Amino acid sequence: QPLALMTGSLVQYSNNVASLALENNARKQALWSQVIAAMGQKNYKIADRQDANQTLTTDWINWTREDENAPHQARYQISVQSQGYQNVLMVKVLELKTGDQSINDPASIQRYSISMLNSIIESLDKTQRDLDASRLAQTTGSIILQGGRDDTGLPVVIVRAPYNVVWERLPDVLESIGMKIDDRNRPQGLI
Numbered sequence: 001q002p003l004a005l006m007t008g009s010l011v012q013y014s015n016n017v018a019s020l021a022l023e024n025n026a027r028k029q030a031l032w033s034q035v036i037a038a039m040g041q042k043n044y045k046i047a048d049r050q051d052a053n054q055t056l057t058t059d060w061i062n063w064t065r066e067d068e069n070a071p072h073q074a075r076y077q078i079s080v081q082s083q084g085y086q087n088v089l090m091v092k093v094l095e096l097k098t099g100d101q102s103i104n105d106p107a108s109i110q111r112y113s114i115s116m117l118n119s120i121i122e123s124l125d126k127t128q129r130d131l132d133a134s135r136l137a138q139t140t141g142s143i144i145l146q147g148g149r150d151d152t153g154l155p156v157v158i159v160r161a162p163y164n165v166v167w168e169r170l171p172d173v174l175e176s177i178g179m180k181i182d183d184r185n186r187p188q189g190l191i
Contacts (some may be wrong), residue, residue: 003118005125010086011117013110018117020089024082031087032080038123039078047075055079057094063115070098074112078120091117133168143169163189 002011002018010021022031032054039046045059056078064071075094080087093113096103103109144160159166170191171181184191 002114003121005121006128009121011121013114016092016106016109016113018091018110018113020117020121021083021086022089024085024087031089034124034127035078035080035089035120037127038120041123042119053079054081061116063112068098072096072098072103072108072112074116076113076116078116089117089120091120132164 002013002020004011006020006022008023012019012021032051036046036049036056039056039058044061046056047059048057050056058074058076058078060073060075062071062073074096077092077094079090081090082088091113093109093116096109096112143165146158146160148156148158150156159170167186167189171184174181174191181191
């Protein structure tokens with residue numbers, strides 16, 4: 001399943017191509033350079049790179065899965081295209097094999113196309129979150145804490161700060177006072 005981790009993204013798989021579409025705005029203009037950086041972060045070797053048309057071909061990339069008996073290797077064509085108001089990252093398997101045996105099974109090709117797309121998306125999303133956190137850290141002043149009671153009379157701590165700042169810092173604070181975190185759900189704001 002392709003993962004839509006990034007805000008405003010649309011992911012899909014069709015015609016043997018896994019793709020990520022992002023709105024073509026100032027923050028997404030550098031998508032090609034971000035993809036190249038993601039390839040470096042993941043230690044994926046690039047066999048051929050053409051910056052003029054924003055296309056690259058990878059060397060053999062090894063995939064080891066616990067649900068498969070033998071590791072698979074794949075070579076990919078990865079490109080970024082501007083389509084109207086969107087930038088589209090496209091990933092296509094050029095060759096897929098296990099050992100010396102070539103694999104042409106459509107389900108396997110889909111799986112490994114989407115695996116590569118998800119790997120790149122994960123790296124792009126992490127880079128964006130790190131950048132946002134850095135910007136927020138530079139602009140965030142002090143954090144204001146207030147004590148109070150809820151409707152039932154139980155004590156509460158009110159934190160007056162941006163959500164992202166509190167979300168990133170609260171787990172460390174809770175662990176420093178001896179609490180153990182079992183689960184986090186950012187959209188619901190639950191720890």
